[in-house]
Amino acid sequence: MLDLAHMRAELARHYDLAPSLKLAEQTSDIWQGMSRVVPFPDWAIHAPYVVAINRLKAERDAVILGHNYMSPQVFHGICDVVGDSLQLAVKAQEVKASVIVQCGVHFMAETSKVLNPQKTVLMPDMEAGCSLAESITAEGVAQMRARYPGAPVVTYVNTTAEVKAASDICCTSSNAAQIVAALDADTVIMLPDQYLAQNVAKQVPHKRIVWWEGSCIVHEQFTAKELREFRDWNPDTRIIAHPECPPDVVAEADYTGSTSGIIAYVGREQPQKALLVTECSMASNIADAHPKVDFVGPCMMCPYMKMITLEKVLWSLHTMTTPVDVAPELIKGAALAVERMIEMSRQVAV
Ligand code: 13P
Ligand code: SF4
Secondary structure (H helix, E strand, O other): OOOHHHHHHHHHHHOOOOOOHHHHHHOHHHHHHHOOOOOHHHHHHHHHHHHHHHHHHHHOOEEEEEEOOOOHHHHHHOOOEEEOHHHHHHHHHHOOOOEEEEEOOHHHHHHHHHHOOOOEEEOOOOOOOOOOHHHOOHHHHHHHHHHOOOOOEEEEOOOOHHHHHOOOEEEOOOOHHHHHHHOOOOEEEEEOEHHHHHHHHHHOOOOEEEEOOEOOOOHHHOOHHHHHHHHHHOOOEEEEEOOOOOHHHHOOOOEEOOHHHHHHHHHHHOOOEEEEEOEHHHHHHHOOOOOOOEEOOOOEOOOOHHHOOHHHHHHHHHHOOOEOOOOHHHHHHHHHHHHHHHHHHHHOOO
16 A cells, blocks of 8 residues: 655655646646636646656656546646547557556456556556456356356446456457347346446347346435436436446436547537536536536546545656556456457447
8 A cells, every 4th residue: 555654755855846827837737627626726746746747758658658547637737648448448559668557446447457468557556446356256257158158248347357368259348239139149248337237238239148246336326316407406407327226216318328429429419417427527527618518417436536636646756667468378368358349349330
């Protein structure tokens, strides 16, 4: 576990991290990307970290990949590439820099590592996990294979490299239905997200989908009742959900899609009011790009994603910690499952 007191003392010895209005003004172009959600005085607190990280990033030949759920100061301030899980995996394949800093959760860093075994992949906080990834091991995959002999295993990328290596192909929320539909099999095992599997089953009704009973601790908290009540009070709100939500929640939504699907939908539709039934930073990160859209209603924080902070990223680059390791015997199998997904995604053009 990170020793925060030691980290802060060491960082203070090497960098001037005091809030600075001067640096905030000098970097106001970056702040413009988050001005609706981050007040300028707060930006004066973040700016010294952002400047230090961006400088160090160049010195270390590092690229920062950031998930759409990062806090706005991370998302807009320091990330070279941002996106959903599929986009980050595709980009990880194309990285030229020798170091990747993963601003996201551990399984995303593992995915970058299996696609780039020769590169250093740094996690700013190794504790940033995921309830889905923690819900299953390779033993669970073997149990499912024994229960449904011959059925292919489609594994959500929100899993460990060990689970990916035991699977036939991966999927993300942006390509799950297309991948399941394209497989030459009547019965398909989807794991570990029971809700994603149930939502896909509705989109691909001609196949029998069986699932593992994992769930996302963030998306499982939304209820259909609260969305119905919200709509009753705010009938002109567009409800936009992530497919990790339970099916009755998804049934209340006007649109359901991956985090990049949600961004594209808001961009296309420009609803007057939008309720994003997902992690809170989703709305914050796109608020400035869509000034006419009023982002309303409840959202949920992912406690794992929120472990990635500017000071931990600075520490990570300063100390070159913590490198993500994947056991050599798992790399090939996990990479194969991810590469098959990327290839099939291209074929079905999602
Ligand atoms: P996306 O692939 O849609 O970005 O989802 C990743 C995730 O962890 C959502 O909870
Ligand atoms: Fe995992 Fe859910 Fe957090 Fe995504 S939002 S990283 S699925 S716990």
